[in-house]
Amino acid sequence: MTSLELEQVIVLSRHGIRTPLPNTLDCLTAVTPKNWPQWQFLPGYLTTRGGTLESYFGHYLVNYLANLDFTLTSNDVFIYANSLQRTVATAQYFNVGAFAGLDIPVRHRYPIERMDAVFNPIIRDSSSTFKNRVLDDLKRHTGSSQLIDKLNQNLASTYDLLSDILDYKHSALYQQYRCEFSQLPTQIDIIKDEEPILIGPLALGTAIADAFTLQYYCAFAKQDIAWGEISTSLQWQMITNVKNQYLNLLFQSQQLAAHLALPLVEFITMLFTEQKHKFNLLVGHDSNIASLLSALGFQSYQLPEQYEKAPIGGKVVFYRYYDKQDQQHYFKAEYIYQTFEQIHLAQPLTSMTPPKHFTLNFTDLNPNSQGLYLWQEVSNKLHDFLVNA
Known part of the structure; x- marks a missing residue:
């Protein structure tokens, strides 16, 4: 007992x-x-x-x-x-x-x-001191002075997978930027009264991975889950990792x-x-x-x-x-x-x-x-x- x-x-x-x-x-x-x-x-x-x-x-x-x-x-x-x-x-x-x-x-x-x-x-602090401290910490967290570049390089194969599933080369976004998915413009910002802001392939990939995962969780018809283009556990692991890296970047640095x-x-x-x-x-x-x-x-x-x-x-x-x-x-x-x-x-x-x-x-x-x-x-x-x- x-x-x-x-x-x-x-x-x-x-x-x-x-x-x-x-x-x-x-x-x-x-x-x-x-x-x-x-x-x-x-x-x-x-x-x-x-x-x-x-x-x-x-x-x-x-x-x-x-x-x-x-x-x-x-x-x-x-x-x-x-x-x-x-x-x-x-x-x-x-x-x-x-x-x-x-x-x-x-x-x-x-x-x-x-x-x-x-x-x-x-963000509840509008000072430039706080913003610079956060950005410096993010560089340590990602191991890169360019913040997102190293993450995007590590995720390059996943971005290619998403691009193929989406037929990205025939999308409106491709017509606008004329670049690979992984090369979409990236921006990160720390603004008072806003969540940390990220624009670029990691943020967009997170939204896409989220949509595919939710389709799977809701047991959509197989042809409606990423249009039937995900067939292996490795693909799911790669795609979901984009979401994990987004969370890690914006919410887990010290x-x-x-x-x-x-x-x-x-x-x-x-x-x-x-x-x-x-x-x-x-x-x-x-x-x-x-x-x-x-x-x-x-x-x-x-x-x-x-x-x-x-x-x-x-x-x-x-x-x-x-x-x-x-x-x-x-x-x-x-x-x-x-x-x-x-x-x-x-x-x-x-x-x-x-x-x-x-x-x-x-x-x-x-x-x-x-x-x-x-x-x-x-x-x-x-x-x-x-x-x-």
């Missing part, structure tokens, strides 16, 4: 399966002469399939926690989402799967389609990650400190997960059976334990997520067909033999981050 008692859980979830984002639709049209398959939902909205998968996830996670003797009443639960349709709807579907019949509200701060500062990864994650770290620290609720679900975006994990110093990782670094619907779970034997508090972090194929198949999540659990470790703290960190050390890390931010 273990002496560990699970006291508190905080879950940071990415929203579930959505449609392509509205700010990318013009780019997607311009980059190919082909007709994109149509979606039945508004741009950037959670799909019904995405909602179904979230309800599966909610049902699974609450049962998983119950097996850890972590039982919940309606007063124990706090659910909070960014004020966009896809995040609020994700929280609502999770709520149905996890707590059907209980009167648990899904909280969000603003009317739908207004970003909440807790989840909004925007300076940007710490800056962008600050409001979320403050909020999570408050939840841990006040301990009003045993179970806390926050629903945001891949940018939130990427910047938070980098800002808090978690080790780099590769999730088994997933190509995405921050899988759609995936959840970073923070556990706070109390050990009755040594009277110490402990901490553990996991990434719980559905595999690439589980999402594609819309597989129900049960104890027989569970999502993946992947342990997340800090770079600068040492876990004990059970893989747990002293809570005091983690608390000190949070405190130091906020003091130095």
